[in-house]
Amino acid sequence: MNWIDSCMKKRKAYILMIFVFMSSGVGEMVHSQNACLINGLGDLRFSDASNGLNNESKLNNEIRITSGINIITAGQAVYDEGGSSITASKGVTFESPNLFIEGQEALINTDDETAILKNTHYFFSDIPARGSSEEFRIEEDNQFILIKPTYTTCNQLDQSWELIADEILIKEDEGEAKNIALRFKNIPVLFLPRLTFPTNDDRKSGFLVPSFGSSSKRGLEIEIPYYWNIAPNIDLKTTVNWMKKRGADMKSELRFLTPKQKVFIELNHLPSDDLFNDDRTYSRVNYQFNPSLNTQIEISGEYASDTSYFEDLSQSTNESSRTHLARDIVFKSFGKNWLMNIGMTNYQMLDNQPECLAIEICDQDDPYRLKPYMNFNGNWQSKESNINLDVNAELISFDHFQNKGGKRIRNRTTLSKIFNFSGIKVKPSIGIDYAKFKADSIGFRPEHIEADAKRTIPIYSLDVRANLIKISNDDDIRHSLQPRVMAVHIPYEDQSDFPFIDTLMPDFNYFQLFNENRFIGNDRIGDTSKISYGIVAKRTRIQSGKDLIEFTLGQTLHLRDEKIGIPGDSLRNSGSLTNLASLNIAMTESLNLKLDHYWDSDVDQLKRSQIGIEYRNSKSKHLNLSYRFRKQSIKQLHGTFSWPIRNQWSFIGHYKYSIKDRKTIDQFFGLNYETCCWSISAVSRKHLIYRNGETDSSFSIQFMLKGLGEFGTPINRLFEDGIFAYDES
Template sequence: MDAGYFMIFCLAVWALLEFIFSVFFKIYMLLRLLLFFVSISVLIAKTVEANELESKCNASTTEQRCDFSKVEKQLEEQESRFWFKKTFDQQREQVFMRLRTEFDQDPWSACRLRLGTQPIFSVDKQMRAQTPMDIFASSSEMFDAEFISLSGNVDLQRADQHLMANQADYNQASGVLDLYGDITYSDGGMALNSTSALVNMQEDSSLLRNVSFIIPSSPIRGSADVVYRDSPTFSRYKEVTYTACEPGNQDWMLHASKMKVNDETGRVAVKHGWLEFKSVPVLYFPYGSFPIDDRRLTGLLTPTIGLSGRSGVDIGLPFYWNIAPNYDVTLAPRYMTERGFMFGADFRYLWHRTTGKINFEIMPEDKQTETLRWGGSFLKRTQFTDHLSMNINANYVSDSAYFSDLDGSLGLNNRNRYLESNGSIAYNLPWLSMSARIDNYQNIDPGASDQNVPYRRLPQLKLDMFKSFDGLPLDMKLDSEYVYFQRHFPDGRPQGQRFNIKPEISFPFVSQAGFVEPKVAMQHTQYWLDSETTSGAVSLSKTLPIISVDSGLFFERDFESLTHTIEPRLFYLYVPYTDQSDLPNFDTSLYDFTASQLFRDNEFNGVDKTQNANQLTTALTTRLVQDGRDRLKLTVGEIFYFADRKVNLIGNQPRTELFSNLITEFSSEITDELKFISSMQWSFKENEVNRGNADLRYRGLNNNAIFNIGYRFQQRQLEFGRFAQNQVVASAMVPIYDGWSAIGLYRYSILDKKNLEYFIGVEKDSCCWRFRVIYRQFLLSTDSGGFAGAEPQNSIFFQLELKGFTSLGEKVDEFLLDNISGYRKPTY
């Protein structure tokens, strides 16, 4: 039997058993589901009334009065819909509102705090032991010096503990305390209300009836018909209901006929439980178990569900196995309707000074490629001492299309073209760094050529030192490296050894008015090439002095609330010319030419090439600063060349331009919510703009609205590894109503006249649940940077998170962070 069909068969058997146990419950659920659609019209009709209520609450004199009015209004509407009668009636909700005020901070304020300190709730047992108890009551009686009776506004206080009741009877002989009436208890970690309580002080046990409770640290609230507290660490509940929604909101509820809470094991067990969402039962389970704290527990994790054009419906059912306190494993069976069954395992371990992770997944046969596909990784970090550490990061997949086919469509286009594996050992001191490293690369872009895969380093040895002298304008630095470079397969390119050393000395003179920093360095690079891979000399070298002077001035003037600054900067660089055309290029490329490149001592980002230079960089930055924010910032910079530049990545074709591109960067924080960023490069050689971008970004501080629009333009410049580009991109997150927001992105290529990517979705975020659904279509670029012949890829993903309980579907936070500027992960 095909493994995928076997998995479906197992799921069907489980569903059948669940149906047998809950047939009557299912019938009830279906009836309520039919009536759910009827309620939609009622909800729409109530929207105007809800807005009127909100405006009245905003004008209310006290926040508590507004909260109560909201609760009452919501409950009146809920009770009018008899087919969706809420679990908690108006009286119970008012109890929760009263319990909410028992805390110094609102337990649900965290979901409304976008920035700032989150509320903290804790219990100080030491303070309780040192604080005497204060007892207040309207009247008291004592019988036979053993029985004490208190009545009328009974109030007991000790440290953070507070107990109120209508009547209290205490038997000193048996140690039993009986409480009656409207009982309210609160401390730093919880608050509860009950109609009666029986507390055995000697056995430290209790029995409570008709209980309402709030646990602020989660925060959660709930009720139970009966609570048996058998010991300080074990309690039992009958007919219990709980939710993470704040008082007045009953969007989701978890019900159970019986529940056991074991604080020693950190586990909760429930029987005959069901989950209710928007008053509609959506899930029944005859038995369930889940953790109540951060301790790891064996059990099923939340399933994942997705839909994409490449793999079809994608279902995952992960299982977590807590093998021991210091290691565990997650088993992840997965089925894709268009590809087949896949199995994965993720093993983690923790030893003394060592952490590690082993991941492996395999698909016995891909229905589309009819091949075995698999991938694995091994991560390890060991901190031998405070200064000595070791890291291993080994990765491998069966083919270059592995991630694009099987890793889901949310992460595509956000991954490097090469999968890196490396291992290193390092010794670090404040003034010294030594390391040994090996690395390897694998092509994971099906549109890229294997010829461009970087060299292996087997090994790379580095020794770097830095020393500054207190009281003296003197810094000394040494960079040194030895590497053996190897190709993955014979392709005619050279391989061999490289040694590079670069001592450097600088004299920084710094003051509040400006700085001057002369610097002198000497770079020597030596090669020993394998004779089998080169027809020329096997021993090559270059030695070059590098001389530079960096300087700048700071001028500023205050204008009421603004400070205007002018910051001119000059940077002179001299490097003599040495023919480097016969030297191999193992890992060197050109830096992207930006404002920061104006002040580098080498335009190449590796040591295989060292530019010849006789040039002066001039730059000017001016700002208008208000309260630490750059309300306006303008930077203009350019390099003046006094000699032809003859060193290139390939050959010695001289570049004779007298000027570099003129770089202009302009930005403005127009308001605290609106920001503009732009840059442009003017080419004197082409007499045109060859690169530019502009972005307007808005992020609302109060409404969480986000809007971004940008433009990207660049000419084809292969020496920088850049392809021609002419694109517009817009993204937004727009609040609609009551926590609902629309999210989307659109990316269009004017050059290709194609939609490169777009996604659109909706998000609902409240204090107790979060829902997202996203539809995405995109094109995969080829190795040449174009999109000719590319077929659109489609995918749909959703996520439903019941805060304080579970999450279903794909987690899309990282995807939104990468694609919508200004988006932040929800902190609650």
């Protein structure tokens, strides 16, 4: 009965695909080349069957056919040997783990391998969705015809929306639907007289679902995307975005893919912006070429026509706060234990003097252009002796927009060995960091920067860690304890002759506590003699994987005064302590508390702190409150919530306020109405979008038919970012 499995799997896939294509715009389907009905049905025999007239065999008792995980039942079956047909009646059902079909009658012709199922009703349990058809015909040459089919994800008590069609014809490579319509609350809202869709791996050209919205800086917006399937490995999506205040923006995204190449090109053009009084253009290119299995060439770059392009036309704070656009070309070669990059990096500056606001846009020097550079990273391990050799080397030539530049060569080689003492790992290591800088003879050079500078600094460390685990007697709770101690010694060597090219002070956290160098980058190696120690303790429910308690405590004892620093960084004295602690605790099944603090004993001040409370009582009840503090940078209050107010109605919101700047950074509030099969959301938002502190206001509406698609402005991402654990389903 393998033909049953094949036929039903294909039937399920086609019915589902037909009614989902409208939301995706591009359908994809893979199916077998074999017909659903195969030869051999003429050999069917019915035991305990009665012989009627005209060479008919009739089975009156319930028929039950099991084929793998599928079960077919019928109240009665008649086999006509003369006509080579089988008639199953008195209730025909098909059951599988994810699909249930119920029909009134099935007519199967064993000669031409065709079948007709009448008055069928089907249910997909994994979506869930259901539908019906007056007839489901299996024709010759792998063709399928559905007469008067329907599809919905609503239950029978609340059939709010439904897709209906007069007829759907499915061929080997293409399907065709006639007079397909979407009805909402029994009112037709969309009608298409004819629609074609692919029934194989090929994508098909056509319009995608449009979106709309409004904002104070762009006005009313309507986006209409069109997808063009140029070739199996080339496609183009073109979107016309009409903005009432600015005009019509044309956005094109081209993708090209071969076994060795991957290309993505994006081009946006807004002719004669009504507010800017000039053309606006943005372009982005990403190209990847793999000449061989262990080599790769990457080219990427961006261009914007003016410095305020993202502030005026983007829809997110991250985009509008961009200060420069990178352009890179890199040749990569790699082996089992090593990676080498050779490339160049350049930038387009969008703002030479960005202001520092609560959205964390701060003054910083323009980035250096690297032209060219080479870096090499290798790691070799001996499984027998547990000896590791790490090599990190680079050679770069750089310049700056302020006309200073030079060359730098650097190599850091580290040798280490891991000792394992009954679960306690001890790792001593020794490294040598060598660097040399040479300034260009032409160009500006600050007085404190010499023409040539070099350093050779040894790095010694000893790292000891363990992972202790205990399981409760009832196998429900896992207790884990992870202590760690690390000692580091890096002697002092004057490095003031090296310019700052790529070095910065990272955000201090538990992992940074156990880094040898306190800086990120290669311009400075921080002198230190320190001992860092910490512990991570967890209490976890094994079945669900939920951490009931996670406690982290770490501390660094500085054994001598620090002399190497970078602008904005305070040097620590001998005997000072750097501390951090965090606690995540599930106070109840619904209430979670998070604490995170980082402080320094030298200044006896808190450098970073965060307190957060999360309440989640059910799928629809979410409440998050938090306070964030970062010395000389951030002092913020943040709250998000999603709360039911009546029946299917819920109130949703997000609010972020800067106490330091006395300004609202981002806020949105909205209403959401949701049933089992559809929802509608309306959101009003106001957030910082310009670097000078100006805001943008917007209004969005999204209408979603679950299992089909969404219409309007895609605001799910806004909810997910603003509301912790938001579930768009």
